[in-house]
Amino acid sequence: MTLDLKHYPTLAQATTPEALRTLSQEQLKKLADELREYLLNCVSQSSGHFASGLGTVELTVALHYVYNTPFDRLLWDVGHQAYPHKILTGRAGRMSTIRQKDGLHPFPWPPESDYDTFAVGHSSTSISAALGMAVAAENENAGRKVVAVIGDGAMTAGMAFEALNHAGDINKDMVVVLNDNEMSISENVGALNSHLARLLTGNFFNTIRDGGKKLLSNVPPIKEFASRAEEHLKGMVVPGTIFEELGFNYIGPIDGHDVDAMVDTLRNMRKFKGPQLLHVVTRKGKGYPSAEKDPIKFHAVPKFNPAENALPKAKPSAPTFSAIFGQWLCDMAKQDKKLMAVTPAMREGSGMVAFSQQYPDQYFDVAIAEQHAVTFAAGLAKEGFNAVVAIYSTFLQRAYDQVIHDVALQNLPVLFAIDRAGIVGADGPTHQGAFDIAYLRCIPNMIIMTPSDENECRQMLYTGHLASRPAAVRYPRGAGKGITPDNQMHTIALGESRQCRSGEKVAILNFGTLLPFAEEAAESLNATLIDMRFVKPLDTEAVKRACESHELIVTLEDGCVAGGAGSAVMEHIQSLPTLRRILTLGLPDEFILQGTQQEMYAEHRLDSKGIVEQVNAVLG
Numbered sequence: 036m037t038l039d040l041k042h043y044p045t046l047a048q049a050t051t052p053e054a055l056r057t058l059s060q061e062q063l064k065k066l067a068d069e070l071r072e073y074l075l076n077c078v079s080q081s082s083g084h085f086a087s088g089l090g091t092v093e094l095t096v097a098l099h100y101v102y103n104t105p106f107d108r109l110l111w112d113v114g115h116q117a118y119p120h121k122i123l124t125g126r127a128g129r130m131s132t133i134r135q136k137d138g139l140h141p142f143p144w145p146p147e148s149d150y151d152t153f154a155v156g157h158s159s160t161s162i163s164a165a166l167g168m169a170v171a172a173e174n175e176n177a178g179r180k181v182v183a184v185i186g187d188g189a190m191t192a193g194m195a196f197e198a199l200n201h202a203g204d205i206n207k208d209m210v211v212v213l214n215d216n217e218m219s220i221s222e223n224v225g226a227l228n229s230h231l232a233r234l235l236t237g238n239f240f241n242t243i244r245d246g247g248k249k250l251l252s253n254v255p256p257i258k259e260f261a262s263r264a265e266e267h268l269k270g271m272v273v274p275g276t277i278f279e280e281l282g283f284n285y286i287g288p289i290d291g292h293d294v295d296a297m298v299d300t301l302r303n304m305r306k307f308k309g310p311q312l313l314h315v316v317t318r319k320g321k322g323y324p325s326a327e328k329d330p331i332k333f334h335a336v337p338k339f340n341p342a343e344n345a346l347p348k349a350k351p352s353a354p355t356f357s358a359i360f361g362q363w364l365c366d367m368a369k370q371d372k373k374l375m376a377v378t379p380a381m382r383e384g385s386g387m388v389a390f391s392q393q394y395p396d397q398y399f400d401v402a403i404a405e406q407h408a409v410t411f412a413a414g415l416a417k418e419g420f421n422a423v424v425a426i427y428s429t430f431l432q433r434a435y436d437q438v439i440h441d442v443a444l445q446n447l448p449v450l451f452a453i454d455r456a457g458i459v460g461a462d463g464p465t466h467q468g469a470f471d472i473a474y475l476r477c478i479p480n481m482i483i484m485t486p487s488d489e490n491e492c493r494q495m496l497y498t499g500h501l502a503s504r505p506a507a508v509r510y511p512r513g514a515g516k517g518i519t520p521d522n523q524m525h526t527i528a529l530g531e532s533r534q535c536r537s538g539e540k541v542a543i544l545n546f547g548t549l550l551p552f553a554e555e556a557a558e559s560l561n562a563t564l565i566d567m568r569f570v571k572p573l574d575t576e577a578v579k580r581a582c583e584s585h586e587l588i589v590t591l592e593d594g595c596v597a598g599g600a601g602s603a604v605m606e607h608i609q610s611l612p613t614l615r616r617i618l619t620l621g622l623p624d625e626f627i628l629q630g631t632q633q634e635m636y637a638e639h640r641l642d643s644k645g646i647v648e649q650v651n652a653v654l655g
Contacts, residue, residue, distance in 0.1 A: 043069040052099040077130040086320040086330040088118035095119040097297035105149045112161035112185040114142030124150035134461035136630030156465025159192035169209040187215045191402035203282020287314030353517035356510040361386030379408040385425040409437035416447040427455040428468025450499045456509035457593030463629035473598030482506040483570040485547035490520040497524040530572035536564040542581035546592040546600040555643035588617045596621040
């Protein structure tokens, strides 16, 4: 359903940045109010990311008003907060399709719009990319400006500080907007700080500063003293010392919901040379009381009725794999005092809330720092503790060297609980867990397990925990078959598969939670079905027996075919005296776009119908 913009008269005049810049500054407050209301009504009807966008309405208006986008480059970090940006850049009429198959991309996406200058979805990339663009802009010498918007959460990642350090060192013209919605400084935000921001970006202050530096440039001791005096004077009124030390000119904090203050400040900063940092303070969920009160709950929302000021109560359903993992952690901690659980800022998503509350001394949230999370766990393991790293498949990619160098090379007993493996659905290509089997399978010492249901997941977590070497259990987003896991934990013999069905001609070797599709397909084809359970070590005897008694071997996995579990089977079959045809089914060599999990399974022919069709095509 598309909302009629006639109910939003000011927004109707500003559906592109070019049109927005024809408004008077006095109209911007009304525009921000209408934009926030439009965002609320859109997302409540379509579902999607919510609280972050409500908090950046005024900031988005000010940035597009002051900067000549898309000629000037505007980068959003992660992109959860970019819905207002999409609305103001010609996509208001398509917001009802966001995160849906063939609809708007969930994050900024250059193929979708020239205003989306860089593809994002993972945290803390904006400053690095913006710095590269700033260097390019200097070489072009066309007057292009570059702005990166990054949140206080994303700023915790090491990559952000690496970029800040480099930017300060090479002194290129760029602006970093720090969108701070967590620091408790609300009492310092308002007229005084807006006045200070205008003062610190105004001609008077900067003329005095630049003039003083030129005057004292030939007197080194005095120059150093003057520079230090300026830094300490600013440090008395603004909390930006760390950014100043990294080479940035720090401005703020200012009220991120005062659109006039931001326009005035950004207009001044647009003229500046060198790296600048503007610190704005916003409130996640701004304008919708329930989202302000609980921004985590309202981070991403289903369809809901805004008038009720609450999300609909979830219908009772089977526990998700994340919940199964969280319960396993709590149960395991009762018998293992040396268990230590680590997460890179994904406590809620990884099902660790109860564990963090019940075992706070054994729980570590290291912020958005995946590399640190893995090596921190390696340090724990080296000293005799049993470390568990709960991490999404797509985010483990960011710590690949640490998995190899700091864990596997030393053969340390770190267990990776890999959530969101395979197709994740609406979050699209930046979040699909397509590559973990392929990138882990080539690492020596690594165990890789692919449970097909909730109970297998629980027992494999236990198996990996006791394996005394690096181990990974990968499981998908959402729930499985709905079975209740066995409370009694037991280990599974490493590399042991299980045969689910006997048949003729065709043997389907399943890896993971696509097993229900494999069962339906095997019944239709009268095929043998083997649930392989382990990618590494592979049950080579089961593969050998299947080759000896079947004409076609079919592998099935919820991951990329290139280098995946099917590749492992092919490698082994090539070493056997009895060669057989093999059909590898999985995700193709492309990035998988947004859509529901079921839609993506069907599109890539990984559901039962698709499996049968592909097998019959090979059999002729």
